[in-house]
Amino acid sequence: MRLRRCGDDAVLVEVDSLGEVEAVRAAVAAANLPNLVELVPAARTVLVAAGPGTVSEVRRVLAGADLTHQPEAVGDEVVIGVRYDGPDLDLVAETAGLTTAEVVDLHTGADYRVAFCGFAPGFAYLTGLPEPLRQPRLDSPRTKVPAGSVGVAGEFTAAYPRATPGGWRLIGRTDAPLFDPRRPTPALLTPGDRVRFEAVR
Structure with a gap:
């Protein structure tokens, strides 16, 4: 340190x-x-x-801090509804050797924690992604990822709060209000928060 x-x-x-x-x-x-x-x-x-x-x-x-001990998550739990119809869902499934249904089950069955925020206002990097879903970014990033897109990259999963370029593998989309500057706390997710994804139609 x-x-x-x-x-x-x-x-x-x-x-x-x-x-x-x-x-x-x-x-x-x-x-x-x-x-x-x-x-x-x-x-x-x-x-x-x-x-x-x-x-x-x-x-x-x-x-006096034990940096080898992972502290318990004490932040709020936020549940985010996701339609799992992303353009890279089949790619993620194929790379993991799973069906798309199994990808959805893995992604919704995990408990996530907001490790940090960055890249864009309200963009939260979530840890806790199951090992089979830990995959590289796309070889060629998209010039525009739609707002609300839910993706995976490396050890992280995240949802894009606004349309930006990006290279994450997109598995779904959400309507959750990830960032609103008019709110007292503009970002829906802040470091330490616990997050679960829930499949919606």
Whole structure:
């Protein structure tokens, strides 16, 4: 674990895995640091922005944290309805050696956690994807992925909150309001939340 100062009132914690990212995020969140402004997890880092003395406070918190232990998910559970009719559903099934029905069963049967958000406002990277569905991105990314598309890539699954380019394998689509700047909390999914997908017609 490495700590790098970011300006006067923030520190970037660098770790080696997503599990350690979640352990750092959970430990800092539970510590109730005074003047905590923002806690931003990513794939291998956590940015902690707070008041003066942030670096020393974060060092103190992490000195007693067990980064090898995956904390229990304590965020809200969000259920997202999905129509499993994506253009890459057959490709995902063929690559996994499954039927499309088995792909749907695997995807809806797993418990997911929001590891971090990025790429676009409201785009949440979810961990917990079953091993057979962990597949590479498309060889040639699409120039426009429709809003609401649900896809898989590597160890993650996600839903696109708006139309953007993208190379994930698309297995379905959702009407869930993934991002709305008019809401008090614009993003439907935030780090630490638990997520389940539910097949709808």
